Amino acid sequence: MTNRLTHDQLATIVPELLLTGQLIDRSGMAHLIAAFGRDGMGEVAIEEWMAASPVYTGRIRAALGIDGDGVADMIKCLQLDIGAPPQFMDFRYRIDDEYHGSFVLDHCGALLDVEPMGDEYVTTMCHTIEDPTFDATAIATNRRARIRPVHRPPRVPVDRSPHCEWTITIEPDRDELPLPEVTKPMLATRAATIELSQIDADATDGLVDYRGPVVDDLAFDEWSTSALVRIVEEVTLQHQLLALGFLDSVRRRTDEATADDIFDKQLTGIAGIAAERVAAAVLDSKTDAAALVDALNLNPVFGPVQYTGFRAELIDDEHVEVHIPHTSAA
Secondary structure: OHHHOOHHHHHHHHHHHHHHHHHHHHHHHHHHHHHHHHHHHHHHHHHHHHHHHHHHHHHHHHHHOOOOOOHHHHHHHHOOOOOOOOOOEEEEEEEEEOOEEEEEEEEEHHHHHHHHHOHHHHHHHHHHHHHHHHHHHHOOOOOOEEEEEEEOOOOOOOOOOOOEEEEEEEOOOOOOOOOOOOHHHHHOOHHHHOOOOOOOOOOOOOEOOOOOOOOOOOOHHHEOHHHHHHHHHHHHHHHHHHHHHHHHHHHOOOOHHHHHHHHHHHHHHHHHHHHHHHHHHHOOOOOOHHHHHHHHHHOHHHOOHHHHOOEEEEEEOOEEEEEOOOOOOO
16 A cells, blocks of 8 residues: 555655554553553563564664664664654754764653653653663664663653753773563564565665764655655554564463453554544545545554555445455564
């Protein structure tokens, strides 16, 4: 389906998909709190992001030619990470030199979601979860990288802005961080190694890689069509990897039936909202069977097609057929 979208539609849908990836946590965490309490929820969040983010960060580096090991290379990956969707989480970066920099969040939608729940939940997200997961993301670029807070919530005063500030440092004499144990089984999944659409290196309609300097506000319409197709597929695969990390972590804590029930609720929670946002972004408010086909084929819970094999087809004006092959990599 992505190959049928126009360049402008592809550029529009990328930030939407980055946001729906963030919604995976919004969908699943309430059920974790009910099952395991606030501490158990935090533990699952840490394990799912540590399992997935080194894998999908490595993939985006390879796809877009981000082959350095410095602060700029790390920032480029964060700009295409479902953990940092633009507008919802307004990261502002500063690069001091190749191995030193910082960032602030002028606005953090995740914080605004959690603040009404109280300081304990804010601390769980901004301290307990962020510390290990930021480092897990950073090591995909450099095992000697560290991301450390200057200040972070709970906010004092309550309207403090920017919401938080962090330093990024890479020191050559520092010990390398190991690959997290939860990442190792994720690297062995079919999702981790699936081949997606190739970027046309000779394309002339926009950027084909992310070599060169960091762009402060990444404008997706400046990428080539084939690069946007690949970015859409990679972001959709990020959804799958994060969901797999979530499922693995939940299964370590409970019986299979309970884990499947929580996983079903997470999927159901994101699927409808993702379809609604995708439809609003690129389907021009159409409501016929053909639009349903497009909404299904573009829904990130069913993609990328190379991984899931999912296919929705129009049968006639009133009927849609869905195919989910048992033989897919998923």
